[in-house]
Amino acid sequence: xxxxxVGTAGAERPALLDQDGTTLRDLSxxxxxxxxxxxxxxAALGRIRAAADAxxxxxxxxxxxxxxxxxxxxxxxxxxxLNYHDHAAETGAEPPAEPVVFLKAADxxxxxxDTVLVPRGSRKTDWEVELAVVVGRTAxxxxxxxxxxxxxxxxxxxxxxxxxxxxxxxxxxWDKGKNCETFNPLGPWLVTADEVPDPQALGLRLWVNxxxxxxxxxxxxxxxxxxxVRYVSRFMTLHPGDVINTGTPAGVAMGQPEPKPFLxxxxxxxxxxxxxxxxxxxxxxx
Numbered sequence: 001x002x003x004x005x006v007g008t009a010g011a012e013r014p015a016l017l018d019q020d021g022t023t024l025r026d027l028s029x030x031x032x033x034x035x036x037x038x039x040x041x042x043a044a045l046g047r048i049r050a051a052a053d054a055x056x057x058x059x060x061x062x063x064x065x066x067x068x069x070x071x072x073x074x075x076x077x078x079x080x081x082l083n084y085h086d087h088a089a090e091t092g093a094e095p096p097a098e099p100v101v102f103l104k105a106a107d108x109x110x111x112x113x114d115t116v117l118v119p120r121g122s123r124k125t126d127w128e129v130e131l132a133v134v135v136g137r138t139a140x141x142x143x144x145x146x147x148x149x150x151x152x153x154x155x156x157x158x159x160x161x162x163x164x165x166x167x168x169x170x171x172x173x174w175d176k177g178k179n180c181e182t183f184n185p186l187g188p189w190l191v192t193a194d195e196v197p198d199p200q201a202l203g204l205r206l207w208v209n210x211x212x213x214x215x216x217x218x219x220x221x222x223x224x225x226x227x228x229v230r231y232v233s234r235f236m237t238l239h240p241g242d243v244i245n246t247g248t249p250a251g252v253a254m255g256q257p258e259p260k261p262f263l264x265x266x267x268x269x270x271x272x273x274x275x276x277x278x279x280x281x282x283x284x285x286x
Contacts, residue, residue, distance in 0.1 A: 001049060002189040002277075003027075003034045003154070005068040006060065009111070012068040014038075015060055016052055017189060024065075025057035034190060035072040036241025039136045039153040045192075068111040070156055070190035071134055075242050077104040077184060078232055079160060081174070083247025084220045090255030099223045099231050104160075104245070105179050112187035112279035116161055117286040118265050119180045124164035125263040125283075128248035129206040129214050129271040131199065132158035133225055134190055139238040148229035151238065154192040155199060157273045158245045159185040159281070164254050164262070181286065186243070188277040196275065199225040204249055206271040208261070214271075216249025
């Protein structure tokens with residue numbers, strides 16, 4: 001299933017995208033939201049699936065309808081840095097021996113086509129297309145004989161926008177360059193895990209002003225999705241509705257020759273992951 005949330009920011013309603021890829025169906029008669037409580041409730045998800053299969057869900061008119069983040073009330077966004085061989089190489093970094101973990105605040109999450117704001121004083125705002133993993137049940141200390149993917153509710157497109165000067169040159173941890181407002185567009189859909197049989201076989205692409213900048217595959221991940229979920233569960237409890245951004249392939253502005261083409265107000269970024277939909281953001285000054 002492709003689950004999404006539509007409407008004005010803060011007042012989104014739950015919806016489903018039909019198998020035809022164009023028709024929206026209203027889920028508000030069955031569930032109040034697409035959130036951790038729903039994703040942890042197999043019976044409720046089963047009712048949605050049954051109603052969709054039976055053609056019982058009312059049609060939503062998509063004309064002029066904003067698409068919001070596909071998950072509401074996110075507890076935390078966990079991010080994995082330097083998780084593609086080609087991206088580590090372009091930044092001159094050695095592939096890490098263990099996953100590089102950092103956090104983004106949940107309030108950085110916006111809709112897939114919402115405006116991205118270039119922070120005041122920014123000179124090095126950068127792009128990063130990523131595969132996002134959405135947690136479906138509580139994960140803590142996942143054992144070696146357990147399947148970490150059984151804890152995954154689904155997958156989505158994420159844009160891990162970053163300000164490199166704030167992140168790298170201003171001291172401290174990466175937080176200052178990762179947590180600016182609007183720095184995590186998510187969606188358009190949450191695609192349930194049953195529709196993504198192999199998360200290590202997905203192409204990722206990103207364009208800036210129509211020019212292809214990133215063209216990678218999750219097969220190049222240093223730490224595959226299953227390993228990332230297990231690893232993170234050793235250091236923090238993952239709750240239903242939590243999001244894990246699993247890293248970006250090569251092609252970011254930071255890895256380009258001088259003068260590096262960092263983002264400015266007026267730029268348009270488009271990105272997609274195979275089977276998970278497409279995003280488009282226009283940048284404006286904060």
